[in-house]
Amino acid sequence: MKENIITHHYQITLEDRIKLNNHNSFLLWFTGLSGSGKSTIANVVEQKLYQLGIKTYTLDGDNIRKGINKDLTFSPEDRTENIRRIAELANLMVDAGLVTLAAFVSPYKKDRENIRSIVKDVNFVEIYINTSVEECERRDVKGLYKKARAGEIKNMTGISAPYEAPENPDIEINTETESIEGAAKRIVDYITPKLSRQ
Ligand SMILES: Nc1ncnc2c1ncn2[C@@H]1O[C@H](COP(=O)(O)OS(=O)(=O)O)[C@@H](OP(=O)(O)O)[C@H]1O
Numbered sequence: 001m002k003e004n005i006i007t008h009h010y011q012i013t014l015e016d017r018i019k020l021n022n023h024n025s026f027l028l029w030f031t032g033l034s035g036s037g038k039s040t041i042a043n044v045v046e047q048k049l050y051q052l053g054i055k056t057y058t059l060d061g062d063n064i065r066k067g068i069n070k071d072l073t074f075s076p077e078d079r080t081e082n083i084r085r086i087a088e089l090a091n092l093m094v095d096a097g098l099v100t101l102a103a104f105v106s107p108y109k110k111d112r113e114n115i116r117s118i119v120k121d122v123n124f125v126e127i128y129i130n131t132s133v134e135e136c137e138r139r140d141v142k143g144l145y146k147k148a149r150a151g152e153i154k155n156m157t158g159i160s161a162p163y164e165a166p167e168n169p170d171i172e173i174n175t176e177t178e179s180i181e182g183a184a185k186r187i188v189d190y191i192t193p194k195l196s197r198q
């Protein structure tokens with residue numbers, strides 16, 4: 001029963017962890033089609049932050065859909081639940097003081113708005129990896145588009161399931177005109193002043 005769950009207040013707070021780490025914590029949320037470049041860019045961003053001495057952790061399909069969310073499919077309801085659980089997990093990581101990177105298709109606007117309400121607005125950075133479905137299909141990194149065209153995969157985002165593009169993302173990357181390195185640098189330049197405790 002929820003009413004019987006009573007919050008315990010711990011002495012060590014996020015403020016204390018921020019002081020110890022000497023940087024603020026954030027959630028960098030990468031959204032875009034499969035093959036758009038979310039993981040590739042997040043990976044380079046994390047390396048750059050690591051080199052700056054920032055404490056980070058990345059959540060992506062491998063550690064989530066094969067673990068905590070292995071019971072979920074790609075139906076609209078399960079995608080919503082997938083993103084909700086990840087947002088709750090990311091919120092704990094931000095509270096732990098980490099700059100958390102999350103790379104998920106997250107195709108529904110309402111689900112992304114829900115992340116913003118779970119993780120405080122000021123801690124949430126929405127990064128839209130804008131790559132056309134034509135380019136993602138051309139890359140077809142995992143062979144999923146081919147399978148979707150052959151009808152072997154249902155609900156494939158961009159082919160047989162919707163992707164609702166962010167209208168007002170904090171950062172938008174067009175990978176058809178911007179290099180991996182250039183995109184990663186732009187994200188790090190955006191976040192660096194916000195990491196400072198002053
Ligand atoms: N039907 C369908 N639609 C989209 N993607 C699919 C699908 N089936 C499997 N995959 C693979 O699963 C990865 C997407 O998982 P996510 O958890 O990011 O999806 S979602 O946010 O719940 O929509 C996605 O990984 P990325 O390529 O890294 O985006 C795909 O490899």
Ligand SMILES: Nc1ncnc2c1ncn2[C@@H]1O[C@H](COP(=O)(O)OP(=O)(O)O)[C@@H](O)[C@H]1O
Nearest residue numbers: 033034035036037038039040141175178179180
């Ligand atoms: N400018 C770019 N930014 C990101 N990825 C790019 C770019 N140009 C080409 N790619 C390639 O596109 C693919 C993106 O795959 P991936 O990062 O796994 O996408 P996602 O995580 O969105 O599914 C990689 O093979 C990557 O090398």
